[in-house]
Amino acid sequence: MNSRTVIASIGGIFLYFIVQVLILKNLVLFGMAFCFLYVIYLLLLPIEIKTIPLMVxxxxxxxxxxxxxxxxxxxxxxxxxxxxxxxxxxxxxxxxGGYDSNTPPTLLNMGMGWFLMYSVPLILLHHLTFFLIDNLGTSLYIPMVYKTLSSTVFTFIIGMIVQVLFYKKRRGI
Incomplete structure (x- = not known):
């Protein structure tokens, strides 16, 4: 990663954080669907990033x-x-054939089919983990499933809208 990419990543993490905390914190559809847009930021980081830095x-x-x-x-x-x-x-x-180097895995770069297959299972995993931990000690499993599924769909749709509006198609350097 060059210094320009690092600065853009720091700016991106800060922007997604601010949007999540100030705007999306209180946005809940039908009392069930939450939008965790910061998950999209983690998914859009370069494919080449190693697991440990990504976990940090x-x-x-x-x-x-x-x-x-x-x-x-x-x-x-x-x-x-x-x-x-x-x-x-x-x-x-x-x-x-693998992936082009330094190409971000965005909807515009990879296409709708690939992005759907890539992001939905990971968003679902995140939301399932979140709501499972949130509901520990209760027997509210049916509402947990509804929240998980509706929040996954809501987050995916908002993530697609953000990418279409604010991201450009970019190929490897």
């Missing part, structure tokens, strides 16, 4: 969000879980 980034981002949500580490645990499983999932869905 996820920890910092999740912990920062936990501070403002007063959620006692639930965002941190869920974000680190997503970061841990991202690289193996990318390995599973890698096409025969």
């Amino acid at each position: 980034i996820a920890f910092v981002l999740g912990f920062s969000i936990d501070i403002f949500y007063d959620s006692l580490g639930i965002h941190t645990a869920s974000a680190v879980m997503l970061a841990f499983f991202r690289k193996p999932w990318i390995t599973v869905i890698t096409p025969t």
